[in-house]
Amino acid sequence: MSTTVPSAAGVPNPKPLAADMEEWDEFLKGRYREGRSKEDFRVYDKQAQPGVAEFYRLNHENQTVDYVLGKEREYFRLQKGMKTIWEAAEFLNTLVDDSDPDTDLSQMEHNLQTSEAIRRDGHPRWMVLVGFLHDLGKTLCLYGEPQWGVVGDTFPVGCAWSEDIVYHEFFYPGSTVDADPDSAGQHAASGSAARKGNPDRNVPEYQTKYGIYEPNCGLENVHMSFGHDGYIAEVMKPYLNIEALYMLRFHSFYPWHRHGAYDYLANDQDRAMLPWVLKFNQYDLYSKGHAKPDVAALKPYYDDLFAEFLPERIAW
Numbered sequence: 001m002s003t004t005v006p007s008a009a010g011v012p013n014p015k016p017l018a019a020d021m022e023e024w025d026e027f028l029k030g031r032y033r034e035g036r037s038k039e040d041f042r043v044y045d046k047q048a049q050p051g052v053a054e055f056y057r058l059n060h061e062n063q064t065v066d067y068v069l070g071k072e073r074e075y076f077r078l079q080k081g082m083k084t085i086w087e088a089a090e091f092l093n094t095l096v097d098d099s100d101p102d103t104d105l106s107q108m109e110h111n112l113q114t115s116e117a118i119r120r121d122g123h124p125r126w127m128v129l130v131g132f133l134h135d136l137g138k139t140l141c142l143y144g145e146p147q148w149g150v151v152g153d154t155f156p157v158g159c160a161w162s163e164d165i166v167y168h169e170f171f172y173p174g175s176t177v178d179a180d181p182d183s184a185g186q187h188a189a190s191g192s193a194a195r196k197g198n199p200d201r202n203v204p205e206y207q208t209k210y211g212i213y214e215p216n217c218g219l220e221n222v223h224m225s226f227g228h229d230g231y232i233a234e235v236m237k238p239y240l241n242i243e244a245l246y247m248l249r250f251h252s253f254y255p256w257h258r259h260g261a262y263d264y265l266a267n268d269q270d271r272a273m274l275p276w277v278l279k280f281n282q283y284d285l286y287s288k289g290h291a292k293p294d295v296a297a298l299k300p301y302y303d304d305l306f307a308e309f310l311p312e313r314i315a316w
């Protein structure tokens with residue numbers, strides 16, 4: 001299957017849906033390999049595939065306060081219908097791009113590899129559940145959201161952008177996608193647009209350290225760039241414990257959980273939850289590559305797990 005992403009903000013994206021998501025996952029895995037320094041990150045980012053840089057350019061240019069508030073209004077009301085977890089997972093599975101020979105792992109298998117790795121290590125059942133659920137918000141793609149609005153590292157909008165956000169420079173205009181001569185050449189060859197920057201840079205209130213927020217207001221009161229994390233956390237809010245909800249809501253907030261950025265917006269609850277988010281992140285990044293899970297064999301365990309925490313059908 002090779003689904004074409006609908007044009008977002010007038011930007012056509014002819015790539016198969018799953019290909020960019022896989023690229024992003026692979027990029028993260030490499031970027032956060034054990035023991036990398038700040039300088040290593042920069043070097044690693046420069047070597048990223050042109051598609052990854054282009055993906056971040058679109059993400060950083062388009063995730064504005066207005067965009068985020070609009071998407072929150074649209075999706076956080078959960079008006080996309082009632083589905084069981086299996087139905088949502090099957091729905092998400094239609095994203096798999098089987099034309100890509102390197103990507104033979106379906107979304108369902110990534111869910112199960114993550115949850116099974118958590119289960120093997122003897123973590124509580126609610127955390128196993130989080131492993132299965134954490135990427136189900138990617139169904140946003142199937143509602144027509146562009147990839148840059150579904151996956152990618154997340155960051156607060158409405159206040160100054162941390163330099164710890166990957167490709168931080170893409171928030172600002174520039175003559176080419178990347179100042180690096182080599183990759184600039186690559187981008188020019190692939191016909192990429194020049195950097196426009198994010199329009200919020202022209203709103204003085206959004207460019208101060210705290211922006212529209214109070215110091216240490218707590219991350220739950222912060223509007224994060226829109227994506228699959230926030231959406232799945234809203235879907236699960238009535239049912240799961242706070243640790244689980246932090247894992248869901250902030251699993252792609254790398255600037256905070258990996259770099260320590262935005263601590264000035266965090267409160268004591270956020271700091272208490274950070275170790276859980278980090279614990280989860282290990283499984284998200286590094287559980288790939290184990291044997292393919294046998295969905296049919298695992299189904300009875302997961303039927304019980306879902307029934308323990310969730311009603312049969314939930315609002316999406």
Ligand code: FE
Nearest residue numbers: 134135251252
């Ligand atoms: Fe994710």
Ligand code: FE
Nearest residue numbers: 110134135284
């Ligand atoms: Fe994931």
